[in-house]
Amino acid sequence: MPQASQSNMTGLSSLREEIEGALETSLGRLSSETPQRLQDAMAYSLMAGGKRLRPALVLMACEACGGQRADALSAACAMEMVHTYSLIHDDLPAMDDDDLRRGVPTCHKKFDEATAILAGDALLTLAFEIIASDVQPTSVALDCCLDLARAAGPEGMVGGQMADLQAETAGVNSLEQLEAIHRRKTGRLIRASLTLGGRIAGASPAEITALSVYGNAVGLAFQIADDLLDVEGSVDKMGKAVQKDASHQKSTYPSWMGVEASRQRAEQLVDDACRAIAIFEERRLPLEELARFIIARDH
Amino acid sequence: MPQASQSNMTGLSSLREEIEGALETSLGRLSSETPQRLQDAMAYSLMAGGKRLRPALVLMACEACGGQRADALSAACAMEMVHTYSLIHDDLPAMDDDDLRRGVPTCHKKFDEATAILAGDALLTLAFEIIASDVQPTSVALDCCLDLARAAGPEGMVGGQMADLQAETAGVNSLEQLEAIHRRKTGRLIRASLTLGGRIAGASPAEITALSVYGNAVGLAFQIADDLLDVEGSVDKMGKAVQKDASHQKSTYPSWMGVEASRQRAEQLVDDACRAIAIFEERRLPLEELARFIIARDH
Numbered sequence: 250m251p252q253a254s255q256s257n258m259t260g261l262s263s264l265r266e267e268i269e270g271a272l273e274t275s276l277g278r279l280s281s282e283t284p285q286r287l288q289d290a291m292a293y294s295l296m297a298g299g300k301r302l303r304p305a306l307v308l309m310a311c312e313a314c315g316g317q318r319a320d321a322l323s324a325a326c327a328m329e330m331v332h333t334y335s336l337i338h339d340d341l342p343a344m345d346d347d348d349l350r351r352g353v354p355t356c357h358k359k360f361d362e363a364t365a366i367l368a369g370d371a372l373l374t375l376a377f378e379i380i381a382s383d384v385q386p387t388s389v390a391l392d393c394c395l396d397l398a399r400a401a402g403p404e405g406m407v408g409g410q411m412a413d414l415q416a417e418t419a420g421v422n423s424l425e426q427l428e429a430i431h432r433r434k435t436g437r438l439i440r441a442s443l444t445l446g447g448r449i450a451g452a453s454p455a456e457i458t459a460l461s462v463y464g465n466a467v468g469l470a471f472q473i474a475d476d477l478l479d480v481e482g483s484v485d486k487m488g489k490a491v492q493k494d495a496s497h498q499k500s501t502y503p504s505w506m507g508v509e510a511s512r513q514r515a516e517q518l519v520d521d522a523c524r525a526i527a528i529f530e531e532r533r534l535p536l537e538e539l540a541r542f543i544i545a546r547d548h
Numbered sequence: 549m550p551q552a553s554q555s556n557m558t559g560l561s562s563l564r565e566e567i568e569g570a571l572e573t574s575l576g577r578l579s580s581e582t583p584q585r586l587q588d589a590m591a592y593s594l595m596a597g598g599k600r601l602r603p604a605l606v607l608m609a610c611e612a613c614g615g616q617r618a619d620a621l622s623a624a625c626a627m628e629m630v631h632t633y634s635l636i637h638d639d640l641p642a643m644d645d646d647d648l649r650r651g652v653p654t655c656h657k658k659f660d661e662a663t664a665i666l667a668g669d670a671l672l673t674l675a676f677e678i679i680a681s682d683v684q685p686t687s688v689a690l691d692c693c694l695d696l697a698r699a700a701g702p703e704g705m706v707g708g709q710m711a712d713l714q715a716e717t718a719g720v721n722s723l724e725q726l727e728a729i730h731r732r733k734t735g736r737l738i739r740a741s742l743t744l745g746g747r748i749a750g751a752s753p754a755e756i757t758a759l760s761v762y763g764n765a766v767g768l769a770f771q772i773a774d775d776l777l778d779v780e781g782s783v784d785k786m787g788k789a790v791q792k793d794a795s796h797q798k799s800t801y802p803s804w805m806g807v808e809a810s811r812q813r814a815e816q817l818v819d820d821a822c823r824a825i826a827i828f829e830e831r832r833l834p835l836e837e838l839a840r841f842i843i844a845r846d847h
Contacts (some may be wrong), residue, residue: 260687261627264793279702279703280703282702282703282704282732283702283703283707284707284710284711284714285704286710286714287703287706287707287710291702306732326605332687338665338666338669341662343660343661343662343665344662344665361642362642363640363642363643363713364710364713366637366640366642366643366665367706367709367710367713368769369635369669370637370669370672370706371702371706371707372669373669373672373673373703374672374697374700374702374706375697375701375702375733377693378677378694378697378698378701381690381693381694381697387686387687388792389687389695390690391680391686391689391690394676394680394690395677395680395681397676398673398674398676398677398680399677401673402670402673402674402677403578403581403582403586403587403590403670403673403674404578404579404581404582405581407586407669407670407673408581408583408670409664410584410666411583411585411586411663412583414662414663415583415585428832433581478786
């Protein structure tokens with residue numbers, strides 16, 4: 250679907266500029282109490298590009314629920330900080346041991362391991378600070394902190410990364426187990442990006458549920474698409490090593506069900522996601538386009 | 549002052565049991581979404597003993613302001629989780645590279661580096677979850693999240709650890725610089741423990757200020773006492789390597805001003821701390837005893 254992909258690239262691109270401006274601003278708020286080297290490492294990884302998918306989802310969910318994008322910008326930055334922290338820590342030698350990320354040296358390669366660990370810790374903590382200080386009203390800010398903590402913590406993203414590392418040695422015994430890893434490692438944070446945006450717009454419980462269903466489906470579709478790109482992508486477009494999964498004999502969707510069935514499953518999930526957000530009527534369109542882009546992208 | 553020290557040991561000891569019970573309960577709330585190995589590593593470090601100084605300060609500050617200790621127990625657990633996460637990460641080979649902590653192997657020695665990094669990440673995130681879900685009312689919970697994030701983040705504890713690592717190679721040029729490291733690395737979290745307890749009790753702004761002044765002074769006194777113990781303590785009582793500072797030519801209070809002047813400075817700080825909490829009248833006593841214990845302890 251090259252058209253959907255193209256229009257979405259445009260939608261994401263226009264948001265990306267706004268998001269990156271806001272990210273720079275939020276780092277600029279740090280006082281001189283933050284050592285310069287730590288600020289540099291945080292900025293290096295946070296401003297290294299990327300799709301800005303999670304913050305875009307925060308903003309789109311907010312607008313889908315009738316809210317103002319500006320009100321959700323801080324929460325959008327917070328989600329990107331948490332995502333960036335997870336990449337910095339996952340790239341460490343003790344974890345996935347990656348030298349390249351988004352086409353440039355990983356944080357611990359550019360700086361050193363200690364600095365990278367601390368930059369990750371700092372971004373995670375700063376994300377909570379930004380939500381707690383910027384989101385209005387108080388009760389919504391607290392709900393956002395709670396959504397984020399549950400999504401990023403031991404039952405969510407951190408637990409998923411632990412399960413993923415264990416699966417590297419113990420193997421994966423079923424597609425259900427693989428999905429359970431992905432749901433925690435990437436799905437929970439994507440879903441939380443949507444619920445945060447909705448909460449800031451004052452969404453109804455039915456709207457939060459619709460955003461959650463969309464988030465679960467899109468999160469999984471995104472992971473399947475990532476697995477497919479690892480099989481078919483190029484180092485050039487991906488900005489990181491490819492065919493790493495196969496060379497590590499890593500369990501992936503293509504390895505479990507083949508390339509074609511994986512693609513069909515991803516398309517099915519995107520259809521499910523789009524059905525869930527029908528209640529937003531016209532305002533659903535950016536989210537719908539984004540979902541279609543996720544499986545059409547080439548990087 | 550052996551008497552003050554003795555009575556304080558008793559005060560801390562009785563709280564410790566309550567705190568450790570609450571810590572076990574809060575880990576017990578994790579669902580099976582958390583991989584067992586991650587739960588084990590979190591519990592290993594969190595339940596490895598220690599003085600439980602920070603959670604005790606939360607509870608004592610709450611009671612000093614007329615609050616119920618039970619209302620502050622979750623926040624107390626959260627502060628100990630953040631403290632434990634910082635120890636796990638600081639002990640990593642890329643940081644201070646310590647094999648022993650509280651008399652047992654450090655988390656990365658008992659498990660492995662990846663698990664230790666994730667256990668730290670998980671404890672930090674869980675701390676925010678517990679505060680956001682347990683503290684009442686909503687506005688106080690949000691203020692607690694904000695205090696914690698500011699104390700633990702890049703301008704606080706993480707920034708202090710970065711500055712400390714940099715000082716190891718670049719050296720420390722002044723006592724002011726040394727104090728600035730300590731203020732961020734240990735002082736901010738100790739101060740936040742006090743303000744959280746106060747907030748939960750519904751403290752007035754003047755009471756929060758008194759707790760902050762006490763926290764700043766006690767935090768620094770604690771660090772000076774730690775430096776002195778490194779010079780004079782035994783491996784046996786400390787449960788970790790001693791005279792590490794001197795062998796690393798690390799800048800410490802004794803190295804800047806000598807042992808005797810350091811001791812006097814710590815005593816002065818404790819006096820300052822005790823003066824600040826006079827407004828709590830009779831209810832100040834546990835905090836006063838704890839401050840005296842900090843410089844009288846032998847481990």
